[in-house]
Amino acid sequence: MLTRVQERHPLLGASVDRSAPEPLYRRAEGSIGVETIAMGTPWQAVVATEQTRPIAPEPGPLLRAVLIPGDPGSFVVLTFAHQITDGIGGLRVLLELVALLDGDERGTTRGVPRAQEDLLAGLDVQGHTGAAASAVMPVEDERMTAPGALAPFSGLLPHVSALALDRELTTRLVGRCRAEGMSVHAALCAAASRVFHRRGRDFVRILSPVDLRRAAGLSEDVANRFAGARTASEASDADDFWALAQRHHQALGRQRAPHVLQAGSAALAESPPATPEDAEAMMAAVTAADIQITNLGAAEAYGPIHASLKALWGPAQITQLRGEHVLGVVTSGGRLRMTELTHDPVAVLLPEMAAVLARACAAPYQAPNLA
Known part of the structure; x- marks a missing residue:
């Protein structure tokens, strides 16, 4: 089912080529890795461990999944490299995965997303500039910009x-x-x-x-x-x-x-x-x-x-x-x-x-x- 979701969203099947002067997204040949671990493992422990496992830019894909079997239900932890999506995108992927597992085939295949x-x-921000001009931005507190x-x-x-x-x-x-x-x-x-x-x-x-x-x-x-x-x-x-x-x-x-x-x-x-x-x-x-x-x-x-x-x-x-x-x-x-x-x-x-x-x-x- 992860492969089905991957087919709908191009960046889920991408790698990052860093050999060029500027990094480029390229199609990854492999599928999304899925690891199954011991039943009853706390999901919090899996999330903590996932933060210590870097996702290599190549060969891709730039996400992986961990399945924690359970009775009556199981946990799924999805980990994404930030090069391919944010939290909202990750939530969409999870919801689509659950829908497919439930037999819901609804979903849209999208093209390669444009750069943000x-x-x-x-x-077009013309409709916002008038209101913005009358709203004075507060003076920046130097404590706000301390690195x-x-x-x-x-x-x-x-x-x-x-x-x-x-x-x-x-x-x-x-x-x-x-x-x-x-x-x-x-x-x-x-x-x-x-x-x-x-x-x-x-x-x-x-x-x-x-x-x-x-x-x-x-x-x-x-x-x-x-x-x-x-x-x-x-x-x-x-x-x-x-x-x-x-x-x-x-x-x-x-x-x-x-x-x-x-x-x-x-x-x-x-x-x-x-x-x-x-x-x-x-x-x-x-x-x-x-x-x-x-x-x-x-x-x-x-x-x-x-x-x-x-x-x-x-x-x-x-x-x-x-x-x-x-x-x-x-x-x-x-x-x-x-x-x-x-x-x-x-x-x-x-x-x-x-x-x-x-x-x-x-x-x-x-x-x-x-x-």
Whole structure:
């Protein structure tokens, strides 16, 4: 069934040729590797191990699968090289795989995806520039741009923790965020900020990958279609949860504007890194944060959810930045699930985030005074 999914999405059957002056995608001859391991192995242990196994650019393909047999159900862990897709693309692949296993043949074979930079360059942003001109971007705090430090790849297993909100809390969270006029993602940013502030951090930066399919109307390819947005908070901001969440929401909204995304892509295209060392330095500068939160949202938005799919976790990754916490979030079956990877675990992070969200949703809602 993985071969069937691979046939629909060209990058799932690609390798990267680095012998040319510029790397090129080429067709891989092999099929997607599938490994079966011992029944009952915790999926968290498999995810941790997968982060220590680099995917070679050649001969491809640039993904692999691990099957953990179980009774009554099994786990499947898919690992993708970031050269071929992002979290949303990976979710689409998983949903298509489950559908095929359930006998659902629906699916579209897509052509080779265009480069993200080309798609953004051709984006018509005229309808957004008027509103953008009247919105003054805040002055950049130098603490926001302080670069992170990359740690050499050591092969050490990252710590993996996971927590699922129950259906009741998930429903209350979604409803309250709608009433407050903000995204669930902004509430997650506020909850993480509050936990870190309580642990003694005066200034907290959060990196949020932005899905360009939704933000800029790009095609629904299994490919990289994302940009990064950073928001931050002071310890003094942590007292009023919904006000803090609203600040995150507004800051993300400014950075998600199509003209801003287009300008950022153009700037990178004009001054690309010239060496691997330059690329590493750039990544350390633009991705540095106390925590990265990748929220895929409701899985139902990306394809039918079959009854055989009991739970979704992820996306899960580690990026070798010192002190990083990488949190993946996805909602399916009415439950929001969080998966965190780090080499510097804060044992209370996910439980305290859940507790913060529960208390915030239980607090009385006060409609804004528009008079």
